[in-house]
Ligand code: SF4
Ligand code: SF4
């Protein structure tokens with residue numbers, strides 16, 4: 036497993052994401068977080084993971100792990116179609132910006148978020164926003180759950196196959212139990 | 214800037230001591246006795262003159278940095294790791310460094326337009342004389358150069374006057390660039406203020422370039438009915454000799470067309486253009502044809518259709534000579550800024566150059582004299598075309614050849630990992646190797662023609678050529694109509710729409726500008742333009758964006774320019790021209806303040822920007838912005854308080870300027886009538902924002918067109934668009950409506966029930982509509 040950016044030229048700086056080598060790692064981070072938030076981009080509804088879409092995993096995870104969801108782009112539409120109402124609808128850079136503000140009280144106004152999970156954004160957009168957070172939100176942990184290495188997250192998968200991605204997502208879900 | 218001088222230039226004079234040519238001298242400040250408007254407070258502002266205005270904007274719209282690189286390697290102290298709160302050896306912080314790089318990019322952009330303008334003005338003065346009157350719009354335009362009047366406090370009357378403006382631009386850009394030196398400006402906000410200054414200078418130089426060429430070359434003069442011209446690969450008559458011109462600076466192309474006309478060859482040769490030279494050629498002669506935006510370079514050259522390639526400056530692929538060489542297409546470089554390693558043949562007789570190009574003794578020539586370019590290009594193409602014709606077949610791979618190539622693919626996916634749009638190339642290759650070209654044909658629509666995939670391919674498969682082979686039907690059917698760039702907006706048009714815009718009854722002006730680095734193809738841009746024209750916004754466009762909008766057909770086979778009016782009015786799609794014509798869009802906003810509201814323009818930047826910011830619901834959209842020029846153009850809009858939306862690649866500009874709708878304290882203005890502070894809500898909410906999808910962009914355009922000055926009727930109309938688009942495209946009612954309703958009369962009647970219940974829930978309180986300004990009275994007083 037390597038720490039090579041998915042888009043070859045998008046090499047990061049000296050501080051790079053640690054690899055999520057098994058689902059337990061992501062699960063433990065989510066478990067430890069007090070105020071986690073999901074930032075879900077438009078591609079989440081396009082990616083097929085066998086009979087499901089990526090967004091279906093997001094919804095399942097958000098429900099089981101009690102994670103608030105911010106829908107960026109036009110992802111809100113896709114959530115609503117699936118009977119799930121995100122906590123907030125806003126542009127990805129807007130939520131990114133707010134997450135760098137230690138005084139911001141979160142999407143529900145109940146206190147700052149301590150973990151942001153990114154998934155389904157265009158690669159370079161997630162790359163740059165995560166870079167903003169890496170540099171300017173020292174108290175926030177970040178995870179990328181895309182199947183490509185996001186060097187600017189705190190934790191990321193490496194570039195993994197769809198099959199292994201599904202296994203990992205199922206693993207995170209499975210570990211939660213019903 | 215200190216005192217400005219008048220430059221007198223005498224082309225030729227007979228004196229007792231002999232015949233003097235090209236005499237120039239300076240005699241103090243440019244007199245403007247013919248202009249009775251009083252001089253404002255800030256003519257020829259230096260870098261820090263408008264700093265207060267900049268900091269006022271930046272207080273609302275704070276930079277959100279998205280470092281695209283954590284290191285700095287600008288001096289030999291480095292590389293320095295600036296991650297987090299680390300500092301460089303010079304002491305600079307990450308925010309400082311990001312703003313510094315933005316300033317660097319903006320300086321590159323502004324320098325490019327300024328140098329372009331300088332070259333153009335110098336050439337036009339040589340050809341037509343410094344006393345040539347500026348005439349960008351005949352009797353329809355009295356405010357001939359709104360940005361120049363606003364920034365410099367001068368009213369240029371002749372080509373020669375424009376040199377004074379360019380002297381100023383060049384001086385400013387030199388100083389701005391100096392700020393990026395190690396151990397110079399390191400404060401992020403001061404750097405951002407300089408970015409805004411750079412943007413203002415950029416618009417000034419663009420205005421100079423365009424009014425110079427419109428006046429001297431007699432391009433359409435603020436003409437809403439400029440002719441419809443051909444655009445698209447399929448519009449070229451390939452049986453004729455074909456010249457391709459690429460770039461932005463039109464004199465060589467003009468000389469080509471003049472030579473053809475003088476020698477009665479106009480009907481015998483196809484002159485085709487890519488990028489803004491293409492646009493400006495069609496403004497000069499509607500017989501010229503545009504192939505498409507910047508991303509069409511490789512596919513068009515590789516098609517083998519052009520028999521000669523002439524390049525001037527900006528946005529030209531630096532490997533154009535390598536590509537042309539493969540097909541034995543001669544290349545003529547015409548700009549000192551882009552010599553391509555070719556021998557300088559400017560001083561040689563045309564016959565010798567033509568012989569060498571014909572015999573293949575040389576791949577190309579550098580000719581720094583546009584007139585000579587005209588002679589050589591036309592005469593060479595007449596000969597090479599006949600020679601190439603024997604061998605010339607349209608160089609698109611056949612599908613069979615493409616399938617054979619695809620069979621060599623090893624599925625390593627290096628191509629996809631190199632593709633800026635992360636296109637699923639390897640999957641499409643697999644499908645093609647199994648005789649199914651549909652996936653690759655779909656990629657054609659989203660491909661920006663960068664050929665990074667080819668550079669990365671481990672099997673040296675000519676991937677882009679395969680994509681074009683799969684998309685051949687689309688390519689050959691690319692034949693559309695584009696309304697030639699009209700230039701400026703007429704004073705009378707401004708008079709007619711000024712009121713409705715300022716009161717909010719025309720919901721907004723939306724300008725689709727910039728390059729073709731689209732995330733999902735160009736159709737998205739055309740769809741957005743059509744959506745907003747149908748919503749009776751005034752849609753303006755320029756450059757590659759204008760081309761892209763034209764390369765779209767409705768069910769009747771018509772392009773948007775055949776359907777929508779070219780007047781500056783509600784429901785129109787207005788192509789102002791090339792990149793440099795962007796100054797007419799900012800110029801129109803400025804003219805609303807001057808012509809409609811009768812504010813003094815002259816040297817009065819901050820007051821006018823404050824007016825535009827608070828009253829003119831204009832929004833820029835650079836959906837495919839790629840270049841440094843796009844960065845400086847955007848910066849020029851920001852300083853006028855006009856927000857800019859970029860596509861998902863736009864986060865790579867390294868920082869956004871975002872408002873915080875949840876910070877009530879940020880959204881107070883002074884009421885000029887009462888002097889009181891009034892909460893007006895987050896309008897416009899952001900100054901520079903990258904969005905992810907076209908749906909999100911459309912909602913954002915509607916939202917960012919709200920202004921504090923909107924009347925209730927205007928606000929209700931704008932809210933209708935915002936809410937309607939949000940519901941339709943994002944699936945729900947927006948949750949921030951309460952921030953935009955100031956009084957019950959603002960609520961759109963058709964949505965009253967829904968909105969009233971939201972307002973109750975949000976504990977909304979009524980406020981007033983002020984006479985809004987961000988400049989407190991004491992500052993505004995002289
Ligand atoms: S300019 Fe400053 S941060 Fe950059 S390399 Fe030199 S010392 Fe380091
Ligand atoms: S040429 Fe097209 S497919 Fe190839 S890398 Fe560039 S955008 Fe992607």
Ligand code: SF4
Nearest residue numbers: 622623625626628670
């Ligand atoms: S880089 Fe070349 S060999 Fe590798 S997947 Fe792409 S086309 Fe196939």
